[in-house]
Amino acid sequence: MKAIQLHGFEGPGSARLVDIDRPKRGANEILIEVKASGINYADALQTYGKYPTFGKEVPFTLGFEAAGIVRELGPGVTNVKIGDPVAAAVSSGGYAEYALAAGAAVIPLPSGLSFAEAAALPIQGMSAYTMLKYAVMPVAPSSVLVQAAAGGVGLFLVQLARHFGIGKVIALASSSEKLQLAKTLGADESINYTEADWPDQVRRATDGRGVDVVLQMSTGQVGKESFKLAAQGGRIVIFGAENYHDSINTEQVRQLIWQNQTIAGFAFPALSPIQIAESQPLFMDLVRAGKLRILAEHVFPLADAAVAIEMLLSRKTMGKVVLRP
Numbered sequence: 305m306k307a308i309q310l311h312g313f314e315g316p317g318s319a320r321l322v323d324i325d326r327p328k329r330g331a332n333e334i335l336i337e338v339k340a341s342g343i344n345y346a347d348a349l350q351t352y353g354k355y356p357t358f359g360k361e362v363p364f365t366l367g368f369e370a371a372g373i374v375r376e377l378g379p380g381v382t383n384v385k386i387g388d389p390v391a392a393a394v395s396s397g398g399y400a401e402y403a404l405a406a407g408a409a410v411i412p413l414p415s416g417l418s419f420a421e422a423a424a425l426p427i428q429g430m431s432a433y434t435m436l437k438y439a440v441m442p443v444a445p446s447s448v449l450v451q452a453a454a455g456g457v458g459l460f461l462v463q464l465a466r467h468f469g470i471g472k473v474i475a476l477a478s479s480s481e482k483l484q485l486a487k488t489l490g491a492d493e494s495i496n497y498t499e500a501d502w503p504d505q506v507r508r509a510t511d512g513r514g515v516d517v518v519l520q521m522s523t524g525q526v527g528k529e530s531f532k533l534a535a536q537g538g539r540i541v542i543f544g545a546e547n548y549h550d551s552i553n554t555e556q557v558r559q560l561i562w563q564n565q566t567i568a569g570f571a572f573p574a575l576s577p578i579q580i581a582e583s584q585p586l587f588m589d590l591v592r593a594g595k596l597r598i599l600a601e602h603v604f605p606l607a608d609a610a611v612a613i614e615m616l617l618s619r620k621t622m623g624k625v626v627l628r629p
């Protein structure tokens with residue numbers, strides 16, 4: 305079968321199309337004929353060696369997300385049958401014509417959803433849902449700051465914040481087109497963080513208080529400024545760590561102490577199976593009810609994986625980016 309394997313850590317160019325054997329299914333596993341492989345920011349980081357490979361050595365097949373059709377079922381799998389359309393988070397191997405998934409990780413797909421849309425659900429959609437459920441709730445904050453609000457996770461966060469009853473959603477992004485999209489999908493305020501005065505715009509949008517919850521994936525200057533925008537008693541949830549060269553500095557610690565703030569980390573892969581099992585049906589209810597718009601317009605042939613990852617990194621994408629094997 306065709307697959308995209310990572311052969312080194314020199315960036316997206318290290319991702320190469322190869323012919324390899326189909327993976328062999330074990331007990332409690334499902335073999336999926338992949339129709340859409342989801343690209344995640346983590347894949348881009350992985351091509352530079354900036355993301356854990358979870359013990360795998362190069363070459364290995366990239367890809368944490370796959371949507372397609374169940375072709376084989378291992379003993380012990382009871383939640384789907386052969387021929388069913390499904391999506392799944394996989395520990396690797398999503399960028400291929402066939403991928404293995406644990407039976408418990410598989411999401412049966414409702415009708416009316418394209419495979420490209422479905423590929424956004426297992427990681428980006430579920431990460432956004434569980435981040436809000438476990439790192440932000442149970443008390444709905446009166447405001448939340450969403451960075452990269454038109455990205456894969458960002459668009460879900462903007463829409464799901466509404467579902468969780470969060471008061472004001474302030475979307476940040478780097479272009480007017482992205483900001484317009486975030487606004488259309490429910491953001492109350494959309495602010496371009498390439499403008500020098502963007503932190504003041506956020507302060508004005510919160511009557512000078514700052515935001516109750518900062519969802520922090522960005523680093524560098526945007527990350528530092530966002531940190532300062534947390535309100536008295538607020539929370540900073542860090543879920544992306546690229547370029548976090550500095551440890552938390554003294555000024556930030558003083559801010560946390562004197563403003564009674566908390567700082568939290570969030571990683572979807574580190575949730576317990578129970579947390580995922582209790583969240584997935586609730587999230588899928590929203591998808592099934594058509595309450596979430598899924599944007600999956602960037603579709604590339606499998607062979608163009610490197611081009612697709614470069615496009616994600618060039619900030620030219622909105623919503624989901626997928627490969628079609």
Ligand SMILES: NC(=O)c1ccc[n+]([C@@H]2O[C@H](COP(=O)([O-])OP(=O)(O)OC[C@H]3O[C@@H](n4cnc5c(N)ncnc54)[C@H](OP(=O)(O)O)[C@@H]3O)[C@@H](O)[C@H]2O)c1
Pocket residue numbers: 343344345346427428431452453454455456457458476477478479482521522543544545570571572573616617618619620621622623
């Ligand atoms: N902790 C977890 O469980 C978890 C799970 C999933 C994803 N994540 C993290 O969530 C973030 C979003 O992931 P995603 O897969 O949905 O990707 P994504 O947001 O679709 O990624 C592309 C967007 O990221 C923004 N961006 C910010 N800084 C950037 C930079 N230095 N270079 C390129 N783009 C930059 C750009 O939006 P603008 O142009 O608007 O800035 C760009 O369009 C990533 O940091 C990822 O690692 C964490």
